[in-house]
Amino acid sequence: MITEAGLHDKVAALVYIAAFAPDKGESVNTLIAGFPADGPQPPILPPRDGFLFLDRDKFHASFAADLPAGLAAFMADSQVPWGVNALGGTISEASWRIKPSWYLVASDDHMIPPPAQRAMADRTGATVAEASGSHSVYVSQPKAVASLIEQAATATRG
16 A cells, blocks of 8 residues: 555655565555465455455464453454455555665564565565564564664655
């Protein structure tokens, strides 16, 4: 989302938190096609009425393994579905090519493999930080997330 939204003239920098950083012509589908088939697989259920959800029974282990079970269950129950077509939406321009970027790698992520996160961060030229955490690193490691956002804000203050 921020890769293309970042093109807006009021956006000074991009901060990716365990996220996809596609390039022009890429989509989430093209990026996940390169993930190792023998590694953890996101538990995406078959589409329902044009929307996707993560399997509630596998949510804790795959999306929020470093959070308490009760919180992970709440997050699983309150998922916001995403449209099936969202995975195939291609980027027309990658703002990270023209704006400074920061990337927080979640080293225990089972949704986007950490090596894929590092590769995307590297090709964007991002300033990279790493935190031990699941895909929900923004909940489990809020200080690491806030610190990276603060670094980006300070570096681009003008």
